[in-house]
Amino acid sequence: MTNNFLKNFSVIILPLLSSFTLIFIWQILSELQVFEPWLLPSPLAIITELFNSKQFLFRHMLVTAFEIFIGLFFAIFFGSILGFSMTLSKILERSFLPYLIASQVIPIFALAPILIVWFGAGLLSKIIIVFLISFFPICIGIFDGLRRKNNDMENLLKTMGANNYQIYSILKIKLALPSFFSGLKVASVSSVIGAVVAEWIGSKAGLGWIMKVSGPLFQTERVFASILLLSIFASLLFLLVKITEKKFIKGV
Amino acid sequence: MISGVLEPTVGEIKLNNSSNRLGKIAYMQQKDLLLPWLTVKENVMLPLKINKNNSINNFNDMLDKAKILGIDEYLEFFPHELSGGLKQRVSLLRTILQNSEFILLDEPFASLDAITRLELYSWIEKINKHINKSIILVTHDIEEAIFLSDHVIIMSSGKNNFRYELPINLKHPRNASITITDEFFNLKKLLLKNLRMVRSID
Numbered sequence: 001m002t003n004n005f006l007k008n009f010s011v012i013i014l015p016l017l018s019s020f021t022l023i024f025i026w027q028i029l030s031e032l033q034v035f036e037p038w039l040l041p042s043p044l045a046i047i048t049e050l051f052n053s054k055q056f057l058f059r060h061m062l063v064t065a066f067e068i069f070i071g072l073f074f075a076i077f078f079g080s081i082l083g084f085s086m087t088l089s090k091i092l093e094r095s096f097l098p099y100l101i102a103s104q105v106i107p108i109f110a111l112a113p114i115l116i117v118w119f120g121a122g123l124l125s126k127i128i129i130v131f132l133i134s135f136f137p138i139c140i141g142i143f144d145g146l147r148r149k150n151n152d153m154e155n156l157l158k159t160m161g162a163n164n165y166q167i168y169s170i171l172k173i174k175l176a177l178p179s180f181f182s183g184l185k186v187a188s189v190s191s192v193i194g195a196v197v198a199e200w201i202g203s204k205a206g207l208g209w210i211m212k213v214s215g216p217l218f219q220t221e222r223v224f225a226s227i228l229l230l231s232i233f234a235s236l237l238f239l240l241v242k243i244t245e246k247k248f249i250k251g252v
Numbered sequence: 253m254i255s256g257v258l259e260p261t262v263g264e265i266k267l268n269n270s271s272n273r274l275g276k277i278a279y280m281q282q283k284d285l286l287l288p289w290l291t292v293k294e295n296v297m298l299p300l301k302i303n304k305n306n307s308i309n310n311f312n313d314m315l316d317k318a319k320i321l322g323i324d325e326y327l328e329f330f331p332h333e334l335s336g337g338l339k340q341r342v343s344l345l346r347t348i349l350q351n352s353e354f355i356l357l358d359e360p361f362a363s364l365d366a367i368t369r370l371e372l373y374s375w376i377e378k379i380n381k382h383i384n385k386s387i388i389l390v391t392h393d394i395e396e397a398i399f400l401s402d403h404v405i406i407m408s409s410g411k412n413n414f415r416y417e418l419p420i421n422l423k424h425p426r427n428a429s430i431t432i433t434d435e436f437f438n439l440k441k442l443l444l445k446n447l448r449m450v451r452s453i454d
Contacts, residue, residue: 152281152283152285153285153287155255155257155279156279156281156285157302158256158257158274158275159255159256159257159274159275159277159278159279160275160278160298160299160302160303160350161274161275161276161299161302161303162275162302166302170287170298170302171287174287174289249289250289250330
């Protein structure tokens with residue numbers, strides 16, 4: 001009991017304590033006018049900005065969130081299909097896997113402007129960029145997961161009279177889940193980066209767009225408020241993936 | 253090979269005049285091989301689910317046999333919450349529920365300690381009355397062979413490797429005290445002698 005309490009204390013309280021201390025020192029330094037407010041606004045100013053423009057900020061956060069969710073959805077859908085097909089067919093694996101890996105060398109920063117020229121400054125280009133950035137970890141996660149073998153279990157299922165479909169549904173897909181979820185976790189974080197980069201390069205809405213236009217106007221507290229919102233959103237997204245993972249992976 | 257996972261390179265293995273054995277011989281291995289993400293209940297019902305046999309009758313049948321093996325209290329547990337002996341009992345129940353004519357036990361007790369092993373022997377004696385199936389037990393343990401079998405065959409490696417046969421005429425149900433009777437000792441001596449002979453020929 002006490003041990004549990006101590007564990008919770010160290011997991012939850014300690015990180016909070018350290019960040020509060022840092023924020024507190026930051027606030028004091030701002031009060032003493034150590035930094036120019038337009039260079040580094042005080043924590044209080046950022047929070048005030050967050051509340052004053054909450055509708056404006058929230059509306060744009062929804063845009064970014066929409067791009068991320070739709071992009072991720074398609075990445076999960078098509079990534080799983082390709083990952084699955086590559087385990088079934090050596091031909092598909094040989095013809096796709098090298099290019100899939102090579103494609104990761106191309107920085108999204110280089111690709112984004114072209115995609116924005118092709119698909120416009122609207123939502124579609126952002127969704128495509130989120131899709132591209134999260135497709136790889138998901139596809140590889142499924143692919144590697146399905147190749148994870150447990151021959152003893154597979155043989156046991158065969159002696160029970162299981163057909164191939166049953167071996168996949170009872171055993172292989174379950175064995176692939178941990179690897180799939182690691183891929184999805186990576187994808188969920190990088191998809192946020194993808195969306196913001198894409199908005200930064202060319203858009204009319206979204207948190208990335210706010211950051212881009214507010215900087216040159218010296219609305220630094222608005223930039224910081226966006227960053228805060230974005231990091232909260234990214235953490236929640238990660239948490240969502242973790243909770244889903246817990247639901248799917250039992251008894252381990 | 254007996255279970256049908258592998259086919260022999262020379263000759264044939266036939267069960268009721270068919271070499272198609274997969275799904276017809278229940279196979280239990282040294283490792284418990286329980287699926288960690290399924291509960292005990294889901295694990296033991298797996299062979300029935302695979303063969304689309306999980307009717308309520310079969311479920312009640314499972315409950316009866318789980319009681320005999322003393323695992324009815326653990327049906328909602330996950331495998332990692334059970335001890336090694338208990339896991340093997342669950343694995344045994346799953347093997348029995350497959351409802352095949354033959355059961356193949358491949359050193360199922362090798363990874364257990366001596367006391368747990370003795371316990372499992374008596375569980376097997378108990379359940380044996382209720383299932384009435386042919387069981388092939390592969391083992392390296394002479395006492396285990398005598399205790400559980402009605403018929404012992406000594407094999408060597410290589411071709412034509414049936415070396416020695418010995419019927420065991422001890423009365424069922426057997427319990428741990430049988431291992432210190434003269435009858436048991438004589439059988440053990442006989443088997444040891446023949447094992448040594450087989451070894452020296454090889």
